[in-house]
Amino acid sequence: MKASGIIHNPGRGTFRRLQVLRAWRVTPHMRRVVLTGPELAGFSFYRQGLGPYVKLLVPPLNLKDPGWPRIGESGAIECPVDQRPSVRTYTVRDFDEELQELTIDFVLHGDEGPASRWAAKAEPGDSIALLERGFSHPYGVDRYVFIGDHTALPAIAQSLENLPDDSRGEAVICLGDDEDKQHLRAPPGLSVTWLIGEKTIELPSLMRDLKLASAEPGEYLFLWVGAEARLARFLRSHAKDGLSLPKDQYSILNYWRRGFAEGSFERSG
Ligand SMILES: Cc1cc2nc3c(=O)[nH]c(=O)nc-3n(C[C@H](O)[C@H](O)[C@H](O)COP(=O)(O)OP(=O)(O)OC[C@H]3O[C@@H](n4cnc5c(N)ncnc54)[C@H](O)[C@@H]3O)c2cc1C
Incomplete structure (x- = not known):
């Protein structure tokens, strides 16, 4: 193994x-x-x-x-x-x-x-x-799932550009405006889906995409999320309770929190 x-x-x-x-x-x-x-x-x-x-x-x-x-x-x-x-x-x-x-x-x-x-x-x-500061580096990953909003686009773009060529997985990026899409360089086995418009924050459409994050038996799936705190909280509880992912299989950060300046809220709570 x-x-x-x-x-x-x-x-x-x-x-x-x-x-x-x-x-x-x-x-x-x-x-x-x-x-x-x-x-x-x-x-x-x-x-x-x-x-x-x-x-x-x-x-x-x-x-x-x-x-x-x-x-x-x-x-x-x-x-x-x-x-x-x-x-x-x-x-x-x-x-x-x-x-x-x-x-x-x-x-x-x-x-x-x-x-x-x-x-x-x-x-x-x-x-x-x-x-x-720092970084996180999962290793031995069979499949990646990235989910992020506009603030996480730089991190997702940087990560996709630097993953090994044989990496597999999906990236789901939620943007408020179609014109903010960027061309991303990704390994051929990694697909990118753009969800555009405020309604993408609605949980049902994300739930549909999150079916992607159910691991096959024996598969080391890694879920990476950077998003507004409310969405991150939902995804954290979904990773733990809905998908039963162990702690070393996800990194879900509050990239920002509506109504709060940085420094006045927790990153991972
Ligand atoms: C690990 C990590 C990496 C990040 N990388 C990036 C990055 O590369 N590029 C990037 O743009 N952001 C990134 N962010 C998010 C960024 O740190 C926050 O958006 C930060 O709050 C911006 O600081 P500010 O001074 O502009 O606003 P703040 O003073 O922190 O907040 C002022 C107000 O603006 C609101 N606000 C903050 N961000 C947003 C937003 N994106 N949209 C709407 N309202 C907002 C707040 O809710 C608050 O009401 C990252 C966050 C983390 C944790």
């Missing part, structure tokens, strides 16, 4: 100040921001991990200081109150080691969130900082 399981690597925080190199709209509600800077030296990420992510320290709008934020002698970030960063979690959509370019895709969901607001206006030279 082949070995299977999951490695969670929460990583260690390495603080780096970066600058925007270029930024553009990939689709109407997604802006791609490419970051670079001398402090990116030594950055690495585990390409085979599913949804590798970093913590971004997002500056207030219109801050143009490349030395921001400063570190005090104690090693702590020292900022005047009006320059304090907002900590937000984002997927490493790509990292080009040779060119030292780190790519992040931001969903533009309005001006209420500091990260979305910053990304909408980011231009070359703007400062941001990051703390490395």
